[in-house]
Amino acid sequence: MKKTLNEIASFLGGTVVGDDQALIGSVRGIDEAGPGDITFVANAQYEQKLLTTKASAVLVSRDTESPGRNLVQVDDPYAALGRLLALFYPEEKEIPAVSGRAMIEEGAEIAPSATVYPGVYVGRGARIEAGAVLYPGVFIGREAVIGEDSVLYPNVCVYRRCLIGRRVILHAGVVVGSDGFGFANPGRDNLKIPQIGIVQIDDDVEIGSNTTIDRATLGRTWIQRGVKIDNLVQIAHNVVIGEKSIIVSQVGISGSTHLGQSVILGGQAGLVGHLDIGDFAMVGAQSGVHEDVKARSIVSGSPCMPHRTWLRAMSCVPRLPEMRTTLNHALKRLEVLEGQFSEHLEKKK
Template sequence: MGFTLGELAVRFGCSLKGDPDARVSRVATLEEAESDAVTFLANPKYRRHLSTTRAGAVIVEPRLADACPGAALIAANPYATYARIAALLHPPLAVPAGIHAAAIVDPSAQVDPTAAVAPKAVIEAGAIIGARAVIGPGCVIMQGARVGADTRLVANVTLCHQVTIGERCLLHPGVVIGADGFGLAPERGEWIKVPQVGSVQVGNDVEIGANTTIDRGAIEDTVIGEGVKLDNQIQIAHNVRIGAHTVMAACAGIAGSTTVGQRCMIGGMVGIAGHLTVCDDVVLTGLSFVSSSIRKPGSYSSGLPIDETARFRKNAARFYQLDELARQVRQLRRVVGDGTGADDAEQPSGDEPSSPAVADHKRSE
């Protein structure tokens, strides 16, 4: 079965170098591909494998077409083209419509006849399941929650009451949307729970990775914009708003009432403090910590790369000596009379970091 290279070229707007009647039926890596597989080259680190690949076709950018030993599908964006071809060659497993006998569906719930509800799924009163939606095994759809058309909940997904999921979304196993946010009011050394009366609104074409959690709003809703892609084990706190087409890698976290703009790229294990604003088109590299608003598009980083343990420990110890060292430098400047010590001496201990990137967005607040 599969598709001919000619069919793929026409369907995805590629130029073709090679036999248009040759067929491919799967995808594979440059190293492992055989004649029945299509692969791609987008990362220059793998260029060394191009000359020896046995793939039926390689998706490459125009400047690499002549270097490909066999057939080439030539595209301006090889990785995106590969993604579309891979989706065509490896479609999701078909799920027959209908409600399994082992599912529990409240009589007042509305389940479209074309939707599929798997064994041990629970759909509570007032819930609405759209056309061709798939509710996988063990999923729980609580009262009044809504699932849009063509959305798939893979398995053991929990949608708490009144949560709304858009169309064509994909929620991986263990996702929990709409649990209470962490709202607590202090009183005389104790904590009083603040009712979380908002909900969660998830837009169309959103993907949410395994065991990611999105808390319901305290008063207004938590909002995930259209096209957002969230990796595994991410925490989104109450009243967060994430703009359209932003992506977040695994183990990142956003504290409450923070707004993240559109088309942002947030690396793994990034932490964003609460009540901040991150503007559109911001890149946060892995392990960065955001403690103040960012109002200028660009790339921002923090955290330290790894080092040999002995040297890292020495440098860590010296970090805590920086304030004393700065004071000694100010004293020396006053002694030599260079005219800068007096101004510096007026700065309090623990003043803001001097990184230009940090300073820029500090000043913009």
């Protein structure tokens, strides 16, 4: 498939600067792109590459200029790249079918337009809705629901009674609904508390490979609409993650913590239980969060603190050896001065 820059700009709602009839056949990174390719610059620090790229055209922000270069100016180059990739490289549609080598228990409901690959297990009372795709090795527990057009990649496990919404993407190895980590008298009796709740995942959520989401002790662990979760994240029982939040890789969230809408958690952040993280709050990478975080605030560090305070504190770290030497010298001088002052007082007596 080839398209002119004029067609591409019309599709993206952008403006062409240069030859609007230039033909584009593929999308490539700025270093690899050549004639017939379009690339993008979404970060100002890469604008110097406009001088060296061999691409036929570049997606750029509205205010970017590069004389002699074909540009497509758009409001958000990265978002425009996403739309362009979907245009040039559309996902292959699955053929609806239920493999004879899938294990479907009696009483399970599977829509005629769903796709179920070999090696899938669907338990009694489960419901697989229209357009859903279950890849090999997927396990769907009894009475679980998989919503319309959701995609479950190989070896995803959805335990009993858990609810998956529409257009949800669960990448390979995701586990939804394993028991919450609840034990009475921990370290002594380790008495297991039955986890009888569920996990509810709302529409348009995407969850990365090998992420685990524990079922609630009572009630539900709830991932709300539009949330995006990276690989290797642990979400404990009764956690609530608000709409459109972003959870980056290796985050751990302890039980009953509530995140508001559009919260962003940086990689390897750890949150203790029973916290409230306000709407639009941001938590820096590797932060240890031990207390509530107010809406629209930014925290970093372990233990966490306001981000600007953390930046000032971290700026001192490289100078600590020098500061220690200076402090030792000052203490020695102070000792000398105190000795001289004591001698002076003695003489006055």
